[in-house]
Amino acid sequence: xxxxxxxxxxxxxxxxxxxxxxxxxxxxxxxxxxxxxxxxxxxxxxxxxxxxxxxxxxxxxxxxxxxxxxxxxxxxxxxxxxxxxxxxxxxxxxxxxxxxxxxxxxxxxxxxxxxxxxxxxxxxxxxxxxxxxxxxxxxxxxxxxxxxxxxxxxxxxxxxxxxxxxxxxxxxxxxxxxxxxxxxxxxxxxxxxxxxxxxxxxxxx
Amino acid sequence: xxxxxxxxxxxxxxxxxxxxxxxxxxxxxxxxxxxxxxxxxxxxxxxxxxxxxxxxxxxxxxxxxxxxxxxxxxxxxxxxxxxxxxxxxxxxxxxxxxxxxxxxxxxxxxxxxxxxxxxxxxxxxxxxxxxxxxxxxxxxxxxxxxxxxxxxxxxxxxxxxxxxxxxxxxxxxxxxxxxxxxxxxxxxxxxxxxxxxxxxxxxxxxxxxxxxxxxxxxxxxxxxxxxxxxxxxxxxxxxxxxxxxxxxxxxxxxxxxxxxxxxxxxxxxxxxxxxxxxxxxxxxxxxxxxxxxxxxxxxxxxxxxxxxxxxxxxxxxxxxxxxxxxxxxxxxxxxxxxxxxxxxxxxxxxxxxxxxxxxxxxxxxxxxxxxxxxxxxxxx
Numbered sequence: 001x002x003x004x005x006x007x008x009x010x011x012x013x014x015x016x017x018x019x020x021x022x023x024x025x026x027x028x029x030x031x032x033x034x035x036x037x038x039x040x041x042x043x044x045x046x047x048x049x050x051x052x053x054x055x056x057x058x059x060x061x062x063x064x065x066x067x068x069x070x071x072x073x074x075x076x077x078x079x080x081x082x083x084x085x086x087x088x089x090x091x092x093x094x095x096x097x098x099x100x101x102x103x104x105x106x107x108x109x110x111x112x113x114x115x116x117x118x119x120x121x122x123x124x125x126x127x128x129x130x131x132x133x134x135x136x137x138x139x140x141x142x143x144x145x146x147x148x149x150x151x152x153x154x155x156x157x158x159x160x161x162x163x164x165x166x167x168x169x170x171x172x173x174x175x176x177x178x179x180x181x182x183x184x185x186x187x188x189x190x191x192x193x194x195x196x197x198x199x200x201x202x203x204x205x
Numbered sequence: 206x207x208x209x210x211x212x213x214x215x216x217x218x219x220x221x222x223x224x225x226x227x228x229x230x231x232x233x234x235x236x237x238x239x240x241x242x243x244x245x246x247x248x249x250x251x252x253x254x255x256x257x258x259x260x261x262x263x264x265x266x267x268x269x270x271x272x273x274x275x276x277x278x279x280x281x282x283x284x285x286x287x288x289x290x291x292x293x294x295x296x297x298x299x300x301x302x303x304x305x306x307x308x309x310x311x312x313x314x315x316x317x318x319x320x321x322x323x324x325x326x327x328x329x330x331x332x333x334x335x336x337x338x339x340x341x342x343x344x345x346x347x348x349x350x351x352x353x354x355x356x357x358x359x360x361x362x363x364x365x366x367x368x369x370x371x372x373x374x375x376x377x378x379x380x381x382x383x384x385x386x387x388x389x390x391x392x393x394x395x396x397x398x399x400x401x402x403x404x405x406x407x408x409x410x411x412x413x414x415x416x417x418x419x420x421x422x423x424x425x426x427x428x429x430x431x432x433x434x435x436x437x438x439x440x441x442x443x444x445x446x447x448x449x450x451x452x453x454x455x456x457x458x459x460x461x462x463x464x465x466x467x468x469x470x471x472x473x474x475x476x477x478x479x480x481x482x483x484x485x486x487x488x489x490x491x492x493x494x495x496x497x498x499x500x501x502x503x504x505x506x507x508x509x510x511x512x513x514x515x516x517x518x519x520x521x522x523x524x525x526x527x528x529x530x531x532x533x534x535x536x537x538x539x540x541x542x543x544x545x546x547x548x549x550x551x552x553x554x555x556x557x558x559x560x561x562x563x564x565x566x567x568x569x570x571x572x573x574x575x576x577x578x579x580x581x582x583x584x585x
Contacts, residue, residue, distance in 0.1 A: 118391065119365060120365050120366075120368035120369035120371075120372055121364055121365055121368040125372075125391070126387055126391065154358055154361040154362050154365065154398065155361075155365065157398060158365070158391070158394050158395065158398060161394045161397070162390060162391060162394055165390055165394075166390075190309075190311070190312070190351075191351040192311075192351060192354055
């Protein structure tokens with residue numbers, strides 16, 4: 001149970017590599033050490049490829065000028081895809097959410113990535129997010145529905161309500177349902193989830 | 206329920222200590238600052254995930270270490286349950302039940318129940334309102350674990366709203382009526398969230414006090430030999446005509462509107478259950494200002510006994526009782542009332558600096574441990 005800092009047994013360049021790796025999310029001292037030693041064992045071409053991939057990704061990947069999803073082009077693939085429904089926009093807080101929703105293969109509309117959630121404690125207000133751009137998009141184009149797909153945390157709720165209020169004059173605004181996981185047994189669902197599921201109930205068609 | 210074993214690793218001043226409980230009553234004897242209260246605190250943490258002594262988890266970890274662990278085996282409804290809590294100086298916690306890590310700490314609550322009674326609780330009557338709110342919240346968390354989630358959500362909204370108000374009051378002190386429309390929209394949303402979650406806190410607090418008050422009243426009468434009448438009043442900061450959720454929310458929003466200028470001026474939230482009070486009244490007189498020392502002791506004892514009974518009624522099993530250095534604070538009459546109630550019904554852990562104050566019968570039926578410098582020694 002004893003985790004010390006980086007011992008001084010590493011030679012300087014190696015210590016520096018471990019330190020850099022350790023700054024990555026989810027990487028602790030042990031993983032950083034394992035990764036660093038692995039990299040050192042690789043042929044130099046491999047290591048070059050890795051370094052180049054890192055720098056190139058950083059250089060080339062920016063934000064789509066329409067939806068703010070990560071993209072190497074000025075306009076991302078999803079926004080350019082003519083087969084997708086241009087009248088529906090799904091609003092998410094982060095590019096990771098786009099990737100998760102895409103995996104479902106259920107959604108065929110476009111996206112808008114806010115780039116975070118309203119959180120006064122962290123100094124994040126609506127102006128720090130891509131909300132104005134979203135309102136412009138919805139007000140200028142013929143949008144039939146905006147789906148808000150934001151986590152139901154305190155900050156997510158505030159962001160959902162805020163964006164919803166701004167968009168309501170222009171189009172139909174919906175939010176995704178929260179409730180029981182598939183295959184979940186009602187009896188074993190916790191109170192919080194169950195209460196949410198009850199709140200979001202709907203008529204049987 | 207019955208706590209069978211406790212294992213402390215790098216917790217407070219314990220390096221690695223196993224404790225086996227073999228009697229319904231355990232007396233922990235030792236000088237001050239040897240680790241008696243730390244042991245009780247470990248049990249309190251397993252029951253509530255809260256400590257009334259530590260502000261940060263860093264304090265809970267043995268000095269010089271990063272990580273500490275409390276594990277226990279509990280018998281509940283005649284079934285053994287293994288519980289473990291890992292605390293880190295970074296503040297991150299891991300809870301597990303029967304060897305399985307729980308994704309949410311919420312699921313850990315309510316497995317073990319304990320009522321803590323320490324000399325600090327004597328502050329319950331005379332101390333600030335926050336002491337009474339804390340007491341009430343700790344009890345509620347054990348009875349309705351989901352309350353921990355509601356309360357945490359409330360505090361998040363509160364902190365966010367306070368940060369927002371502070372920003373507003375800092376921004377060239379624009380009066381609210383001239384502020385940007387988007388700011389007004391945002392404030393209205395924080396208001397709505399505060400009122401929605403706050404009213405859930407209020408309703409649950411009102412409900413638990415309603416159940417606790419008659420129990421406390423009965424005990425109070427018994428301890429004071431029917432000479433005194435106790436009343437417990439919940440004094441919520443937001444008072445509503447009825448218990449209806451929408452009525453409370455409306456009252457909440459009305460009061461926010463009423464205090465809007467003051468809130469904007471002070472840059473902080475002035476309305477809500479974080480300003481609730483619980484009033485104890487003895488013979489029509491507020492105990493906080495006018496109660497004598499003796500009356501206050503009777504009152505706290507009655508509250509603690511009521512907690513025991515309420516938890517037992519709700520959970521269906523007697524909770525543990527943790528008496529931290531408190532017997533010496535009670536006179537013989539009150540001690541006897543307490544000991545009579547406990548009998549062998551509630552498993553009880555008692556800390557004391559000397560055994561002199563204990564009844565001989567008690568000593569005979571108790572398991573006695575000596576605590577010295579973070580070590581627990583069984584002494585016959």
